[in-house]
Amino acid sequence: MSEFFGSPHALLILILAGFLPNEIWRMAGLWFGAGVDEGSEVLVWVRAVATAILAGVIAQILVQPPGALAGVPDWLRYGAVAAGVVMFMATRRSIFAGVACGEIALVAGKWWLG
Protein backbone atom coordinates (compact mmCIF):
# COMPACT_ATOMS: atom_id res chain seq x y z
CA MET A 1 0.00 0.00 0.00
CA SER A 2 2.84 2.38 0.78
CA GLU A 3 4.17 1.86 -2.72
CA PHE A 4 0.75 2.75 -4.18
CA PHE A 5 0.46 6.04 -2.30
CA GLY A 6 4.14 6.95 -2.04
CA SER A 7 5.49 9.03 0.84
CA PRO A 8 3.09 10.67 3.34
CA HIS A 9 5.03 13.89 2.78
CA ALA A 10 4.00 13.94 -0.92
CA LEU A 11 0.36 13.36 0.07
CA LEU A 12 0.55 16.24 2.55
CA ILE A 13 1.83 18.49 -0.25
CA LEU A 14 -1.06 17.30 -2.44
CA ILE A 15 -3.52 18.47 0.23
CA LEU A 16 -1.76 21.75 1.06
CA ALA A 17 -0.57 22.82 -2.41
CA GLY A 18 -3.20 21.12 -4.60
CA PHE A 19 -6.50 20.49 -2.84
CA LEU A 20 -6.85 23.48 -0.48
CA PRO A 21 -5.79 26.36 -2.79
CA ASN A 22 -8.14 24.98 -5.47
CA GLU A 23 -11.13 24.08 -3.30
CA ILE A 24 -11.16 27.38 -1.44
CA TRP A 25 -12.54 29.18 -4.54
CA ARG A 26 -15.36 26.69 -4.96
CA MET A 27 -16.35 27.01 -1.31
CA ALA A 28 -16.05 30.81 -1.53
CA GLY A 29 -18.51 30.65 -4.43
CA LEU A 30 -20.89 28.57 -2.31
CA TRP A 31 -20.53 30.85 0.72
CA PHE A 32 -20.66 34.30 -0.88
CA GLY A 33 -22.44 33.39 -4.10
CA ALA A 34 -25.94 33.67 -2.68
CA GLY A 35 -25.53 37.41 -2.16
CA VAL A 36 -24.21 38.07 -5.64
CA ASP A 37 -26.70 38.91 -8.40
CA GLU A 38 -25.88 36.99 -11.59
CA GLY A 39 -26.06 40.07 -13.78
CA SER A 40 -24.16 42.34 -11.38
CA GLU A 41 -21.19 44.42 -12.48
CA VAL A 42 -18.92 42.80 -9.88
CA LEU A 43 -19.54 39.42 -11.44
CA VAL A 44 -18.85 40.76 -14.95
CA TRP A 45 -15.46 41.90 -13.66
CA VAL A 46 -14.75 38.65 -11.76
CA ARG A 47 -15.67 36.66 -14.86
CA ALA A 48 -13.41 38.81 -17.06
CA VAL A 49 -10.48 38.34 -14.66
CA ALA A 50 -11.18 34.59 -14.37
CA THR A 51 -11.33 34.26 -18.17
CA ALA A 52 -8.06 36.17 -18.55
CA ILE A 53 -6.41 33.98 -15.90
CA LEU A 54 -7.54 30.84 -17.73
CA ALA A 55 -6.14 32.41 -20.93
CA GLY A 56 -2.87 32.86 -19.03
CA VAL A 57 -2.89 29.18 -18.01
CA ILE A 58 -3.47 28.19 -21.66
CA ALA A 59 -0.67 30.51 -22.80
CA GLN A 60 1.65 29.09 -20.14
CA ILE A 61 1.13 25.49 -21.35
CA LEU A 62 1.87 26.65 -24.91
CA VAL A 63 4.83 28.93 -24.14
CA GLN A 64 6.44 26.76 -21.43
CA PRO A 65 5.14 23.31 -22.42
CA PRO A 66 5.22 20.42 -19.92
CA GLY A 67 6.58 16.89 -20.60
CA ALA A 68 6.47 15.51 -24.12
CA LEU A 69 4.94 18.70 -25.55
CA ALA A 70 8.31 20.39 -25.04
CA GLY A 71 9.68 18.15 -27.82
CA VAL A 72 7.46 19.92 -30.38
CA PRO A 73 8.97 23.07 -32.00
CA ASP A 74 7.38 26.40 -30.95
CA TRP A 75 6.06 27.27 -34.41
CA LEU A 76 4.30 23.91 -34.70
CA ARG A 77 2.59 24.26 -31.29
CA TYR A 78 1.33 27.77 -32.12
CA GLY A 79 0.44 26.75 -35.69
CA ALA A 80 -1.59 23.75 -34.49
CA VAL A 81 -3.58 25.91 -32.05
CA ALA A 82 -4.12 28.56 -34.76
CA ALA A 83 -5.40 25.84 -37.14
CA GLY A 84 -7.79 24.66 -34.42
CA VAL A 85 -9.10 28.19 -33.83
CA VAL A 86 -9.62 28.81 -37.57
CA MET A 87 -11.56 25.53 -37.90
CA PHE A 88 -13.61 26.42 -34.79
CA MET A 89 -14.61 29.73 -36.42
CA ALA A 90 -15.24 28.12 -39.83
CA THR A 91 -17.59 25.50 -38.37
CA ARG A 92 -19.66 28.04 -36.41
CA ARG A 93 -18.02 27.28 -33.08
CA SER A 94 -17.73 23.49 -33.13
CA ILE A 95 -15.36 22.56 -30.29
CA PHE A 96 -14.96 19.06 -31.68
CA ALA A 97 -13.95 20.21 -35.19
CA GLY A 98 -11.51 22.75 -33.75
CA VAL A 99 -9.85 20.31 -31.36
CA ALA A 100 -9.64 17.58 -34.04
CA CYS A 101 -8.12 19.98 -36.59
CA GLY A 102 -5.52 21.30 -34.13
CA GLU A 103 -4.53 17.76 -33.12
CA ILE A 104 -4.26 16.61 -36.75
CA ALA A 105 -2.07 19.64 -37.55
CA LEU A 106 0.24 18.80 -34.64
CA VAL A 107 0.55 15.09 -35.46
CA ALA A 108 0.96 15.71 -39.20
CA GLY A 109 3.57 18.41 -38.63
CA LYS A 110 5.57 16.32 -36.18
CA TRP A 111 5.36 13.26 -38.42
CA TRP A 112 6.52 15.32 -41.40
CA LEU A 113 9.48 16.65 -39.39
CA GLY A 114 10.37 13.05 -38.55
Added chain:
Amino acid sequence: MSSVATTVLSLVLFATYIGIGALAHDSQFSLGWVLGSTLLVWAGPAQIILISTLGSGATAVQAAIAVAVSAIRLFPMVVSVLPLLKTPTTKRRHLVLVTHFIAVTLWVECYRLLPKVPRESRIAFTHGLGCGLVIVCLIATSLGYGLAARLPPLFAAAILLLTPLAFLLSTARNCRQISDVLALVLGLALYPLVSMLQTGVDILISGATAGTLAYGVHWWRERARA
Protein backbone atom coordinates in the same frame (compact mmCIF):
# COMPACT_ATOMS: atom_id res chain seq x y z
CA MET B 1 -24.93 7.59 -17.59
CA SER B 2 -25.91 8.30 -21.20
CA SER B 3 -25.38 12.01 -20.67
CA VAL B 4 -21.86 11.28 -19.41
CA ALA B 5 -20.99 9.07 -22.34
CA THR B 6 -22.22 11.09 -25.27
CA THR B 7 -20.57 14.46 -25.02
CA VAL B 8 -17.51 15.62 -26.88
CA LEU B 9 -16.27 17.40 -23.79
CA SER B 10 -16.19 14.18 -21.80
CA LEU B 11 -14.07 12.58 -24.55
CA VAL B 12 -11.67 15.50 -24.32
CA LEU B 13 -11.76 15.19 -20.53
CA PHE B 14 -10.94 11.47 -20.78
CA ALA B 15 -7.96 12.17 -23.02
CA THR B 16 -6.82 15.02 -20.79
CA TYR B 17 -6.74 12.70 -17.78
CA ILE B 18 -4.77 10.10 -19.74
CA GLY B 19 -2.31 12.95 -20.29
CA ILE B 20 -2.31 13.89 -16.59
CA GLY B 21 -1.68 10.25 -15.62
CA ALA B 22 1.22 10.06 -18.07
CA LEU B 23 2.66 13.39 -16.90
CA ALA B 24 2.50 12.25 -13.25
CA HIS B 25 4.30 9.01 -14.15
CA ASP B 26 7.04 10.90 -15.99
CA SER B 27 7.39 13.31 -13.03
CA GLN B 28 7.90 10.39 -10.58
CA PHE B 29 4.64 10.68 -8.64
CA SER B 30 2.91 7.55 -7.29
CA LEU B 31 -0.32 6.24 -8.84
CA GLY B 32 -2.16 6.76 -5.52
CA TRP B 33 -0.97 10.36 -5.45
CA VAL B 34 -2.23 11.23 -8.93
CA LEU B 35 -5.56 9.42 -8.36
CA GLY B 36 -5.89 11.41 -5.13
CA SER B 37 -5.28 14.61 -7.07
CA THR B 38 -7.99 13.73 -9.61
CA LEU B 39 -10.47 13.01 -6.81
CA LEU B 40 -9.63 15.99 -4.58
CA VAL B 41 -8.48 18.72 -6.95
CA TRP B 42 -10.77 17.79 -9.86
CA ALA B 43 -9.58 20.54 -12.20
CA GLY B 44 -7.38 19.68 -15.18
CA PRO B 45 -5.31 22.88 -15.43
CA ALA B 46 -4.69 22.97 -11.66
CA GLN B 47 -3.45 19.36 -11.73
CA ILE B 48 -1.15 19.98 -14.70
CA ILE B 49 0.23 23.08 -12.96
CA LEU B 50 0.65 21.22 -9.66
CA ILE B 51 2.47 18.27 -11.25
CA SER B 52 4.68 20.34 -13.56
CA THR B 53 5.66 22.95 -10.92
CA LEU B 54 6.42 20.33 -8.24
CA GLY B 55 8.11 18.12 -10.86
CA SER B 56 10.38 20.97 -11.94
CA GLY B 57 11.63 21.35 -8.36
CA ALA B 58 9.57 24.36 -7.23
CA THR B 59 8.65 24.63 -3.54
CA ALA B 60 5.21 23.65 -2.22
CA VAL B 61 4.46 27.33 -1.56
CA GLN B 62 5.16 28.31 -5.19
CA ALA B 63 2.99 25.42 -6.37
CA ALA B 64 0.17 26.41 -4.00
CA ILE B 65 0.23 30.00 -5.30
CA ALA B 66 0.19 28.82 -8.93
CA VAL B 67 -2.74 26.47 -8.23
CA ALA B 68 -4.69 29.09 -6.26
CA VAL B 69 -4.30 31.58 -9.09
CA SER B 70 -5.47 29.11 -11.73
CA ALA B 71 -8.51 28.20 -9.62
CA ILE B 72 -9.99 31.71 -9.25
CA ARG B 73 -12.04 30.96 -12.37
CA LEU B 74 -14.00 28.39 -10.32
CA PHE B 75 -15.55 31.15 -8.19
CA PRO B 76 -17.73 32.79 -10.88
CA MET B 77 -18.56 29.32 -12.25
CA VAL B 78 -19.97 28.24 -8.90
CA VAL B 79 -21.84 31.52 -8.47
CA SER B 80 -23.50 31.14 -11.88
CA VAL B 81 -24.41 27.43 -11.58
CA LEU B 82 -25.86 27.31 -8.07
CA PRO B 83 -28.99 29.36 -8.86
CA LEU B 84 -29.90 26.64 -11.41
CA LEU B 85 -29.80 23.98 -8.67
CA LYS B 86 -31.48 25.64 -5.72
CA THR B 87 -35.03 25.28 -4.58
CA PRO B 88 -36.51 27.44 -1.79
CA THR B 89 -35.88 24.62 0.73
CA THR B 90 -32.27 23.83 -0.30
CA LYS B 91 -29.76 24.12 2.55
CA ARG B 92 -26.19 25.17 1.91
CA ARG B 93 -24.78 21.82 3.06
CA HIS B 94 -26.80 20.02 0.35
CA LEU B 95 -24.73 21.90 -2.21
CA VAL B 96 -21.22 21.15 -0.89
CA LEU B 97 -20.65 18.02 -3.01
CA VAL B 98 -22.16 19.63 -6.12
CA THR B 99 -19.85 22.61 -5.58
CA HIS B 100 -16.83 20.31 -5.40
CA PHE B 101 -17.76 18.74 -8.76
CA ILE B 102 -17.97 22.11 -10.55
CA ALA B 103 -15.21 22.51 -13.12
CA VAL B 104 -15.39 23.63 -16.72
CA THR B 105 -16.93 20.41 -18.10
CA LEU B 106 -19.66 20.10 -15.48
CA TRP B 107 -20.32 23.84 -15.75
CA VAL B 108 -20.96 23.59 -19.51
CA GLU B 109 -23.01 20.41 -19.10
CA CYS B 110 -25.17 21.96 -16.36
CA TYR B 111 -26.18 24.78 -18.69
CA ARG B 112 -26.95 22.27 -21.44
CA LEU B 113 -28.72 19.52 -19.46
CA LEU B 114 -30.27 21.03 -16.32
CA PRO B 115 -33.11 22.91 -18.06
CA LYS B 116 -34.49 19.46 -19.07
CA VAL B 117 -34.40 18.18 -15.47
CA PRO B 118 -37.16 19.02 -12.95
CA ARG B 119 -35.80 21.49 -10.40
CA GLU B 120 -36.28 19.25 -7.35
CA SER B 121 -34.20 16.45 -8.99
CA ARG B 122 -31.35 18.66 -10.19
CA ILE B 123 -29.03 18.18 -7.20
CA ALA B 124 -29.38 14.38 -7.43
CA PHE B 125 -28.85 14.55 -11.20
CA THR B 126 -25.69 16.63 -10.79
CA HIS B 127 -24.38 14.25 -8.11
CA GLY B 128 -24.81 11.39 -10.58
CA LEU B 129 -23.21 13.29 -13.45
CA GLY B 130 -20.31 14.41 -11.25
CA CYS B 131 -19.66 10.90 -9.87
CA GLY B 132 -19.82 9.44 -13.39
CA LEU B 133 -17.30 11.97 -14.69
CA VAL B 134 -14.96 11.48 -11.73
CA ILE B 135 -15.01 7.68 -12.12
CA VAL B 136 -14.34 7.92 -15.86
CA CYS B 137 -11.44 10.29 -15.16
CA LEU B 138 -9.99 8.06 -12.42
CA ILE B 139 -9.92 5.23 -14.99
CA ALA B 140 -8.31 7.55 -17.55
CA THR B 141 -5.71 8.69 -15.01
CA SER B 142 -4.76 5.06 -14.24
CA LEU B 143 -4.64 4.20 -17.95
CA GLY B 144 -2.36 7.14 -18.71
CA TYR B 145 -0.14 6.29 -15.74
CA GLY B 146 0.17 2.67 -16.85
CA LEU B 147 0.71 3.51 -20.51
CA ALA B 148 3.20 6.32 -19.90
CA ALA B 149 6.30 4.17 -20.26
CA ARG B 150 5.03 2.75 -23.55
CA LEU B 151 3.38 5.90 -24.92
CA PRO B 152 5.08 7.14 -28.13
CA PRO B 153 6.32 10.74 -27.59
CA LEU B 154 4.15 11.98 -30.47
CA PHE B 155 1.00 10.59 -28.82
CA ALA B 156 1.98 12.01 -25.43
CA ALA B 157 2.54 15.45 -26.99
CA ALA B 158 -0.82 15.29 -28.80
CA ILE B 159 -2.60 14.47 -25.54
CA LEU B 160 -0.92 17.33 -23.69
CA LEU B 161 -2.02 19.73 -26.44
CA LEU B 162 -5.66 18.70 -25.85
CA THR B 163 -5.93 20.66 -22.60
CA PRO B 164 -5.01 24.10 -23.95
CA LEU B 165 -6.97 23.53 -27.18
CA ALA B 166 -10.13 22.31 -25.46
CA PHE B 167 -9.99 25.00 -22.77
CA LEU B 168 -9.37 27.74 -25.33
CA LEU B 169 -12.26 26.69 -27.56
CA SER B 170 -14.75 25.92 -24.78
CA THR B 171 -13.99 29.27 -23.16
CA ALA B 172 -14.38 31.01 -26.53
CA ARG B 173 -17.73 29.29 -26.96
CA ASN B 174 -18.98 30.41 -23.58
CA CYS B 175 -18.11 34.08 -24.11
CA ARG B 176 -21.32 35.99 -23.51
CA GLN B 177 -20.20 39.60 -23.60
CA ILE B 178 -17.55 41.73 -25.27
CA SER B 179 -15.68 41.77 -21.94
CA ASP B 180 -15.34 37.97 -22.01
CA VAL B 181 -13.93 37.94 -25.56
CA LEU B 182 -11.51 40.77 -24.80
CA ALA B 183 -10.41 39.11 -21.56
CA LEU B 184 -9.60 35.90 -23.43
CA VAL B 185 -7.62 37.61 -26.21
CA LEU B 186 -5.80 40.08 -23.93
CA GLY B 187 -5.05 37.31 -21.41
CA LEU B 188 -3.42 35.18 -24.11
CA ALA B 189 -1.41 38.11 -25.45
CA LEU B 190 -0.32 39.53 -22.10
CA TYR B 191 0.94 36.34 -20.42
CA PRO B 192 4.04 35.85 -22.64
CA LEU B 193 5.06 39.47 -21.95
CA VAL B 194 4.50 39.30 -18.18
CA SER B 195 6.24 35.91 -17.94
CA MET B 196 9.51 37.61 -18.93
CA LEU B 197 9.42 39.38 -15.55
CA GLN B 198 9.57 35.98 -13.81
CA THR B 199 7.67 37.16 -10.75
CA GLY B 200 6.33 33.72 -9.80
CA VAL B 201 2.76 35.09 -9.96
CA ASP B 202 2.89 35.99 -13.67
CA ILE B 203 -0.54 34.49 -14.40
CA LEU B 204 -2.16 36.51 -11.61
CA ILE B 205 -0.61 39.76 -12.88
CA SER B 206 -1.43 39.18 -16.55
CA GLY B 207 -4.92 37.86 -15.70
CA ALA B 208 -5.88 40.68 -13.35
CA THR B 209 -4.55 43.29 -15.80
CA ALA B 210 -6.17 41.80 -18.91
CA GLY B 211 -9.45 41.11 -17.08
CA THR B 212 -9.64 44.63 -15.65
CA LEU B 213 -8.83 46.19 -19.05
CA ALA B 214 -11.57 44.06 -20.62
CA TYR B 215 -14.03 45.13 -17.91
CA GLY B 216 -12.96 48.76 -18.45
CA VAL B 217 -13.94 48.54 -22.13
CA HIS B 218 -17.28 46.98 -21.16
CA TRP B 219 -17.91 49.75 -18.59
CA TRP B 220 -16.95 52.47 -21.07
CA ARG B 221 -19.25 51.07 -23.77
CA GLU B 222 -22.18 50.79 -21.35
CA ARG B 223 -21.63 54.40 -20.32
CA ALA B 224 -21.40 55.58 -23.91
CA ARG B 225 -24.69 53.83 -24.63
CA ALA B 226 -26.52 55.30 -21.65
